[in-house]
Amino acid sequence: MTPAIVHDGRLFGRFNLVDAAAIGFVVILIPIAYASYLLFRAPAPTITSVEPAPLSSTEDRVAQGSTLLGKLKVRGTGLRPVFTARIGGQPALAYIFENPASADVLYGELPPGQHDLVLLDGVQEVARAANAVTIAERPSTGATRALVHGTLLDLDAAEANAMVPGRQFPPTGEAEARLAAVGPVEPARRVLGTTIALPIDGRFERRAAIEMTCEILPAQPHECRRAGVVLSPGVTMVVPGAGSGLRFTIDEVLPAAPPTAMQVRVRFVADAQVLAALAVGDVETGGAAIPSRTARLEQLGARQVGTGSMAVELSQDRAPVFAHFEAPATMGTIEAVLSLGVDPSGTGWRHRTQSLRIGGPFSFATDRYVVRGVILGVTPRTTP
């Protein structure tokens, strides 16, 4: 019997082994590959329709703080979970797969006009709908002026002293922001966690109220944005027009229009010792730069000490924990009149962050104490 491979490396004594392997490759592997391709090829995705769809609060969460201006419902075939989408050459905010026949595409800022919608698998274009997305000219009716109250951060001594009411940013040309009022110069502090504030040597900060324009987009009617930043408490932004060096942390966003002067009559309820701390002339904390809105204690009635039950909130920064006192002998009430500035809101008058309605709660916090009570009356201030 002749061996398959003879000693000179030839197959059956005729073919070179390498040549035979190459032929085997062509004969066997290519048909296998072709058959596999025919059998297992994935259908190419197609786009049959692209239609605008209404936005919901879910999509707002998906946008993760980006400006979300619209949603497209993409219908087609062979859509996949991890495609990406581009509109007019710009990446969309999100491609959200529903099923192989439907997906949502969320987009943000896009120039007006007609754009192609392109779906990509990684970097490879897999489907295109030409001129399928029409972006209308943005309405300019959403602009408004706001008084943003907060703290100018990390100033040196010269900068801190240069912050005076009326100063505008930029200093020349059309103002993008204007200082309406400022509080005293204070040492800059950094709060560690939620516990303690440490002073920073040679650096200062000032409470300030800055007037600036912001934009309310149709898709987000409850937010006012300035250069992509949502103006809301806790946000730190660069003061518009001031270059990159002037940072500002927002505490409150108020209307730019002057407030209406009001008097509120409140019955505060607290431990009698707490009520003893109240004095005529006490001023609400944190209002140095918005004096016309700051609440001030004008009159105090007689303190009534009695019995009853009350709940006292003990926790400050976690889930509320209440201590319930049954008939404590030192519990008291006191009626007080406060003057303050209020702004109109969708639900009546509003004082800074508090709604002012008779029968509703009212909180008065100074640097020394905080008391809570029930509003007995709200009247326009009669004396200057």
Add this chain to the structure above:
Amino acid sequence: MRAAREPVHVPAQWLGVGLAAGVLTGAAYTLSPLTIIAAALGAALLWLGPRGLPEADRRALRTLLAAAIVLRVGAVLALFLSGDFDHQAATLLTGDEGYALSRTLRLRNVLLDIPGLKYDYAVAFDEYGRTSFLAVMTVLQVLFGPAPYGLRLLNMLLFLTGVAVLFRLARPSFGRTPALAGAAVLMFLPTLFFWSISLLKEPLYLTLAVTVMAGAVTLVRGTGRARAAALAVIAVALWSLDGLRPGAVALVGGGTAFGLLIYAGTRTPRRAAIALLVAIAAALAIVAMPATRARVLTGLNAAAGVHYGHVFTVGHAYKLMDEGFYVRWSPEPTMTLPEAARFVVRGVGSFVAVPLPWQIATRSELAFMPEQLLWYLLVLAAPFGVVAGFRADPLLTCVLLGYLLPTALVVALTNGNVGTLIRFRGLVTPSLVWLSALGLCVIATRALTCHRATDAGLTPALQNSTR
């Protein structure tokens, strides 16, 4: 001078088969590298799993493993053929699988510098649903390409490896029949069957938990190097469990330690009596001392909060607290001690019983009913198995119980959704099944003995007295 080599005589038919096999393997590796790796690992499992066992056991376990692999490969093949042939459009068993697959494909894109949208990055690095198994899936898909089916095969092997290790633990202690019955139930119980080929973390969790249990048994029984090796293996397994599932280290590590504690406390009747007294005293102290009572209540309220979330999600819910707690939503209910006691009793009862046949609400639950009846059988037989297990091998019985009880309690008190309960109950089935199988064998043996004794004219009492 070296002698000339003899010519290599290769029969022509061998050469043809070898070439064809090589070409086919190469082609298959090109199409799905992970499948070929899984095939090699499967062969290793079939060879190593039964190795060292008596001939009959070796044959039986190998047959069971082979059948389990063939059935699962068939199921994965059916999934493959039923979907579009695209890695993103792989056929999925559950929504969780779809989430895991799309998230790991997004992570893979990030690692490979393939651009994505803002949303893709948000999903890829989301805190919600984060588990180290996603990292495992991602790394494998970076190395071998997207592999929705190859990953299923690897999960299958992880699961079957865990079952084989458990069989090897149970066989010498509980006997051949309970061990084979336990292995067969684990391999072919429908829920666990689909678990084992899922794209979820459960197979890896099972294997790591089994590794810890086997390590604990070796730690007690072994000597010298075996103990050191067991300690190292336990440490690695616990490290791997950390991040796989919240509380996994506490449940598996703490559970196994609890099992060893039961073992130490029940080695002699005197020790058992002392342990019982200590347990009763601890229970009384918890109830009597305000500080400990408050801590226990805080824990139960937190568990009730998780349960509460399950009740108010989509699906078939069941309730454990008093009805009044469901009227108004609260992230963490505040129960009194009697309310908490009722919550615990209902939780444990529901863990065993839900869904009762008259609670069936969907077709999928109806399809699950035969397995639910088998679950009842396993639960009823388990106490007999525990008693017999304590006689046969107290250490293994305690380790199995140590894993089973805390996990069962946590699942019982934090669930409120039938589908989720069924899924999480699968966490304890792998330890329960051996005790149940032993219990069923004990019951069957007694029934047979009793039947024979009655046939022979002996009453059960007489039969007992002659035992």
